[in-house]
Amino acid sequence: ITLQTVGPIRGIVGICDGVGHVRGYVGSPMLGDGMSLEEAVGVGGAIQVVKSHPSWPRPYNGITAIQFADIDRDIGRYLAESEQRTCALAAAASVKGVLCNAAGGYLIEQLPDASDEEKERVEKNLAKLVELDGGEKLPINLLLSGRTPVDVAAIVLEGLDMQPLQQIEPVLKCECTTDRLVRSLRLLPEEEVEHILESEGRVEARCEFCGKVYRMEADEARQKLAEASRDPSVDES
Numbered sequence: 001i002t003l004q005t006v007g008p009i010r011g012i013v014g015i016c017d018g019v020g021h022v023r024g025y026v027g028s029p030m031l032g033d034g035m036s037l038e039e040a041v042g043v044g045g046a047i048q049v050v051k052s053h054p055s056w057p058r059p060y061n062g063i064t065a066i067q068f069a070d071i072d073r074d075i076g077r078y079l080a081e082s083e084q085r086t087c088a089l090a091a092a093a094s095v096k097g098v099l100c101n102a103a104g105g106y107l108i109e110q111l112p113d114a115s116d117e118e119k120e121r122v123e124k125n126l127a128k129l130v131e132l133d134g135g136e137k138l139p140i141n142l143l144l145s146g147r148t149p150v151d152v153a154a155i156v157l158e159g160l161d162m163q164p165l166q167q168i169e170p171v172l173k174c175e176c177t178t179d180r181l182v183r184s185l186r187l188l189p190e191e192e193v194e195h196i197l198e199s200e201g202r203v204e205a206r207c208e209f210c211g212k213v214y215r216m217e218a219d220e221a222r223q224k225l226a227e228a229s230r231d232p233s234v235d236e237s
Helices: 037-041 071-082 116-133 140-144 149-156 178-186 190-200 218-227
Strands: 002-004 012-016 021-026 046-051 060-065 087-096 099-109 202-206 213-217
Touching: 046 071, 060 071, 071 087, 087 140, 099 140, 099 149, 116 140, 116 149, 140 149, 178 202, 178 213, 178 218, 190 202, 190 218, 202 218, 213 218
Parallel strands: none
Antiparallel strands: 002 012, 002 046, 012 021, 046 060, 087 099, 202 213
């Protein structure tokens, strides 16, 4: 998910795979804690969602405008407009200073064969969840009180014979490597790379996702560039 924002946060990127490996970054991470999410994101810009699967001939790509500057509401709008999915979505975080105490949410999707009785039951359960949480940022108070994501799902699906199918614990995992630095260099004009090597004596890059800094001395960089043969625009490394 990419948010191309007009506000001072200067963009948001979040990536997740099917086994729960996650990574992401914001364009301006040092805004401070005196600014609301809505002020940081700003109304305008766009949300872009790209989904891929090994069995698909090409990735799915959808985009909608940012209307609320409140990420869960805007993603809910994206799901309704771009993917025509009927969903109830809430997500929020509790942050004090630089510490995130809790973050989470839920996404409820109405499937085509859902009965009216099941829809009414979920609506009543959602009203109960709002009452139990007691806050404006669902479901943060429930999570801060020790409730788990499964507990939240059990409240939403109470009386509907909930059967958990899969539970995944998200793990921060970055895919940055020295090879990616070399690939980035190969995408630049040779004259520009040589100018950097001559003037700086080395190349240096910082991963936007994890913050790791990669450094390569001029001789090593020239050697790796000389050994590379594949087209860098299609190189998966």
